[in-house]
Amino acid sequence: MSRVLLVGTPNSGKTALFNRLTGLNHRVANYPGITVDLSMGRLSTLPEHELVDFPGTYSLRPISEEERIAVDHFAKALDAPDVAHVLCVVDATRLEKSLFFCLQVVRECRQRGKAVTVLANMGDILARHNLAIDARGLAAGIGAPVLVVSARTGEGLPEVLQRLASGITSEASADPIPEPALLAQDDESADQALYAEAHQLAERFGAPADQLLLIQSRLDRFFLGSLSGGLSFSLIMLVLFQSIFTWSAPAMDAVEAAIAGLGSWMLPFLSEGIVRDFTADAIFSGIGAFLVFVPQIFVLTFVIGLLEDSGYLARAALICHKPLRFFGLSGKSFIPMLSGVACAIPAIYAARSIESPRARFLTYLAIPLMPCSARLPVYTLLIAIFIPRETALGGLVGWQGLTLFCVYGLGIVCGLVVAGVVNRVSAGEAQMPFMMELPAYRLPALIPIARKSVQRAQHFVTKAGLVILSVTVIVWVLGYFPNQGADLGASWLGTIGKWIEPVFQPLGLDWRYGVAIVSAFLAREVFVGTLGTIMGIEGAEDNILPLVEQVQASALPLGSGLALLVFFAIALQCISTVAILAREANSWRLAVRMVVAYLCLAWLAAWLTFQIAAAV
Amino acid sequence: MVAESQTMNLWELPTRTEAVLVGFAPALAERYRGRLLEFGFHTGERIVCQHQPGFGAPRVYRVSNATYSLDRELALQVLVSVARE
Numbered sequence: 001m002s003r004v005l006l007v008g009t010p011n012s013g014k015t016a017l018f019n020r021l022t023g024l025n026h027r028v029a030n031y032p033g034i035t036v037d038l039s040m041g042r043l044s045t046l047p048e049h050e051l052v053d054f055p056g057t058y059s060l061r062p063i064s065e066e067e068r069i070a071v072d073h074f075a076k077a078l079d080a081p082d083v084a085h086v087l088c089v090v091d092a093t094r095l096e097k098s099l100f101f102c103l104q105v106v107r108e109c110r111q112r113g114k115a116v117t118v119l120a121n122m123g124d125i126l127a128r129h130n131l132a133i134d135a136r137g138l139a140a141g142i143g144a145p146v147l148v149v150s151a152r153t154g155e156g157l158p159e160v161l162q163r164l165a166s167g168i169t170s171e172a173s174a175d176p177i178p179e180p181a182l183l184a185q186d187d188e189s190a191d192q193a194l195y196a197e198a199h200q201l202a203e204r205f206g207a208p209a210d211q212l213l214l215i216q217s218r219l220d221r222f223f224l225g226s227l228s229g230g231l232s233f234s235l236i237m238l239v240l241f242q243s244i245f246t247w248s249a250p251a252m253d254a255v256e257a258a259i260a261g262l263g264s265w266m267l268p269f270l271s272e273g274i275v276r277d278f279t280a281d282a283i284f285s286g287i288g289a290f291l292v293f294v295p296q297i298f299v300l301t302f303v304i305g306l307l308e309d310s311g312y313l314a315r316a317a318l319i320c321h322k323p324l325r326f327f328g329l330s331g332k333s334f335i336p337m338l339s340g341v342a343c344a345i346p347a348i349y350a351a352r353s354i355e356s357p358r359a360r361f362l363t364y365l366a367i368p369l370m371p372c373s374a375r376l377p378v379y380t381l382l383i384a385i386f387i388p389r390e391t392a393l394g395g396l397v398g399w400q401g402l403t404l405f406c407v408y409g410l411g412i413v414c415g416l417v418v419a420g421v422v423n424r425v426s427a428g429e430a431q432m433p434f435m436m437e438l439p440a441y442r443l444p445a446l447i448p449i450a451r452k453s454v455q456r457a458q459h460f461v462t463k464a465g466l467v468i469l470s471v472t473v474i475v476w477v478l479g480y481f482p483n484q485g486a487d488l489g490a491s492w493l494g495t496i497g498k499w500i501e502p503v504f505q506p507l508g509l510d511w512r513y514g515v516a517i518v519s520a521f522l523a524r525e526v527f528v529g530t531l532g533t534i535m536g537i538e539g540a541e542d543n544i545l546p547l548v549e550q551v552q553a554s555a556l557p558l559g560s561g562l563a564l565l566v567f568f569a570i571a572l573q574c575i576s577t578v579a580i581l582a583r584e585a586n587s588w589r590l591a592v593r594m595v596v597a598y599l600c601l602a603w604l605a606a607w608l609t610f611q612i613a614a615a616v
Numbered sequence: 617m618v619a620e621s622q623t624m625n626l627w628e629l630p631t632r633t634e635a636v637l638v639g640f641a642p643a644l645a646e647r648y649r650g651r652l653l654e655f656g657f658h659t660g661e662r663i664v665c666q667h668q669p670g671f672g673a674p675r676v677y678r679v680s681n682a683t684y685s686l687d688r689e690l691a692l693q694v695l696v697s698v699a700r701e
Contacts, residue, residue: 058654063647096656096680195653199661202680209681216683217666226670318685322672331674433648433690434674437655438683 003050003082004043004164007074007105008089009098010056011439013121015039016151017089018053021161025451026053038073046165049084052077058097060104061191063355078112085115085164092120092133092148095206097437099142099198106144107194116144117163124150125440131207138205141197152445212440219441223315233319236307241408242401243303244296244376251295256546259288277485277537278476285536286472289547290465290529293377294457300373301456304342305449311441313338321434327416328423329366330359331434337363337415340370341408342456344577348584356432362423364585366415368572368598371408373460374524378568379407381528382561384548411569460525468529471519475530479537488512488538507567507603507610508560512538517564521573559613563606570602622698626677627691629665635696637661644693652694656680663696 008014015026022041039053055070062068077083088105090098102118109116118139126132132148139146145163149156222228263284270276307313313335321331332354340347347367354360371379383403391398478493479485488494497511504514512534520527528547535550572578572595582591629635637659640649656679657663666683667676674687686694 058651061647061650063651094680094682097654097682100654191650191653195658199656199658206681213678213681213683217678220667220676220683224667224669224673224676229669314685318674318676319669321674321687434685434687435648435651435655435690436674436685438676438685 001048001050001082002084003052003077003080005052005054005074005077005083005086006089007054007070007086007101008056008119008121009058009091009101011437012056012089012091012098013151014056014089015053017087017119017121017149017157018051019448020151020154020157022051025448025455043161043164045161049164057101059101060108069352078108078114083114085117087117087119087160088144089119089121092122093125093207093209093212093440095120095133095138095202096199099202100194103142103194103198103201106142110143117160118142118144118146119156119160120146120148121151123148123155124153125212125442126207129211131209131211133207134205138201141201141205216438216440220315220438223312224318229315229319233316236312236316238405240303240307241405242398244300244401244404246398246401248295248299251298252292255295256288256292259284259291260546263288274480274484277480281480281485281536282472282476282533285547285550286476286529286533287465287469289381289532290377290468290525291461292546293380293525293528294461296376296380297373297460298453298457300376301342301453302449304338305452306444307338309442309444309449311439314436314438317436318438324416325431327420328359328362328431329416329419330354330356330363330431332436333359333363333366337366337370337412340367340372342373344368344370344372344574345580348577348580351584356429358423358428359431361428361585362419364581364590365422365594366419368574368577368581368594369411369415369418369570371411371569372524372574374464374574375411375568377525377528378520379404379565381531381547381551382565383407385551385556386558386561407565407569410566414570464523464525467523468526471522471526472529472533475515475519475533476537479534485537488534491537493534503603507563507606508557508614509564513556513560513564517567520568522575524568524573527568557613559610562613563610566609567602567606570598570605572598620699623695624698625692626663626665626686626694626696627675627688629663629696629698631665631668633698634662634664635698637663638695638697641693641695644690648690648693652690655684656682657694 006014006018018024018039018041019026021043023044024039024041026039026041038055041051041053043049043051054074055067057067057070059067060071060074062071078086086105086109088102090102106116106118120133120135120138135146135148147156147159147163149160223232263280267276267280267284270279307316316338317331317334319331320334324331324333333351336347336350336354339350344367347370348364351360351363351367354363383400387400387403389398389400475493478496479488479491481492483490485491489498493515494511497515500514500518501511504511504517509517512531515534516527516530519530531551532547535547535554578591578595581594582588585591623638624635625641626635637657639659640652661679664678665675666678669675672688674685675691676683676685677691
């Protein structure tokens with residue numbers, strides 16, 4: 001097995017190429033800094049070769065954490081004997097920004113005797129505008145073969161594979177060229193010479209991209225305009241949250257009806273007793289209550305995918321820079337924070353692209369407060385209980401969607417306030433300036449985004465589903481025995497629940513909600529499954545009622561519902577997030593402190609909410 | 617007619633006006649200077665300020681075929697010359 005390294009500047013389309021060549025489906029997006037770790041996969045047509053995708057970097061001299069990781073790994077990999085070839089990806093539409101790094105890479109490869117091929121990606125965009133680069137001239141200038149390719153259409157990739165298959169070591173010089181290694185030195189004059197060379201090559205062999213930039217500039221005039229920019233940003237965010245309810249509602253209704261229908265059809269076949277009770281309470285009420293939310297996870301991931309692929313997110317980061325700076329964050333914090341709306345774990349990884357250690361630390365504090373998709377089932381359940389499914393403004397705005405927008409806003413505001421307070425009370429180094437490449441706008445590729453959304457929904461079901469199934473079984477056993485479900489309050493679960501009830505009583509929540517909250521510390525989604533199981537045992541009906549109706553029938557006060565929403569918006573209840581935080585921040589102490597602090601804050605805020613609601 | 621030139625920092629450059637980069641302020645830290653050079657901000661390079669979003673947000677500059685966003689702190693350290701007829 002030999003390895004092929006895939007390197008390039010940020011947003012040059014490396015990961016899209018990686019996915020094309022390996023058949024894998026790693027995360028891609030249209031803004032710089034999406035790949036923050038190494039990815040590996042076998043070439044689908046040459047399984048004896050493993051392709052290694054590196055995070056993008058502008059130079060072999062890193063200024064951020066993500067670049068340092070990329071450069072360190074690249075330096076080590078170049079010395080490894082099993083590395084046979086290096087593929088250096090450049091953006092054919094913007095050669096200037098890629099060629100400095102490309103020349104550094106070619107020089108390092110020649111110095112170490114490794115074969116290198118330059119892939120000029122996005123050739124399809126140039127072709128669409130009747131533009132082209134002079135690949136042959138560029139190859140002569142760089143001193144390495146140049147192939148024009150397109151990760152989107154697959155153009156040029158058979159030639160790449162052919163090169164790797166036929167002459168994987170043929171380009172490597174037997175005797176390494178004795179050039180000084182860039183990785184080991186810091187020579188400004190050598191850099192200056194390379195800058196000049198890169199500039200000359202781009203001017204001579206690159207394509208004039210005025211036409212491409214004209215379209216981009218027109219769109220920027222709208223999306224970055226003083227008034228239109230702010231309005232469009234607010235509108236896009238509102239549509240994002242509205243879509244979670246409106247687009248997924250039919251699918252959610254269908255899943256709910258299917259579960260109820262399956263239960264009504266299946267249960268009469270089971271004889272009265274423990275098996276029938278378990279199937280009704282744990283499987284249909286517990287697991288079923290959780291499965292209803294899968295369409296929402298799909299829609300959320302799909303809409304975020306559309307934004308990521310369009311190139312808009314870099315503009316949103318720019319718009320948000322100034323307000324975020326007030327809280328000690330950077331415009332670059334926006335992208336990890338928005339990713340946190342889907343899941344905190346990739347968001348924490350994405351924070352590596354923030355050069356300033358202080359802004360990165362403050363972003364870590366804010367991310368767990370972003371309303372992640374695991375919170376969505378809890379929010380949706382509580383909103384559906386208290387907010388009618390009605391619309392306003394001629395059906396344009398749904399009250400449930402609007403409430404969700406506000407609840408999400410609460411999490412975002414909490415994240416900003418925490419970052420701002422910590423920034424003001426703690427000492428630290430000054431902020432680093434903001435500089436960011438703005439990617440070209442493009443039409444999102446719908447099929448890969450849909451595929452990614454399906455994967456995310458599957459991951460949600462398999463990962464959380466296993467935990468939910470286990471917890472549901474445990475909760476059901478504890479709730480069913482010793483009296484065969486006759487009296488939930490007298491069950492083992494009831495006894496345990498009453499021990500912890502004093503903690504949640506000030507929030508107006510009885511022991512059933514206390515048990516569901518405690519079980520949610522494994523994963524937030526477990527709350528819904530646990531509550532579904534408890535309500536299922538208690539209800540003891542033959543019909544499988546939706547959880548919303550069961551909670552409505554239990555007369556949960558509005559104040560307690562709001563307190564629950566606030567508690568879930570703030571509490572850090574995800575074990576995986578805590579572990580990744582500890583690893584990325586290199587501090588278990590920070591992670592544990594955050595869990596304790598957010599838990600105390602969540603309880604206090606929930607108590608305050610309940611008190612205010614009771615007073616009103 | 618003799619063309620004169622006016623030197624200013626990048627933040628002062630009006631929208632859609634072309635300028636030529638003449639250098640960096642000595643106060644600019646080495647690593648940011650290096651990154652700007654990697655982006656293509658070389659002496660003699662033509663730069664256009666394409667957009668000035670409101671409320672002090674970072675501004676958008678075109679250098680060769682690429683566009684970059686720089687905040688005030690950084691743009692103040694980049695010196696450009698604008699032809700004045």
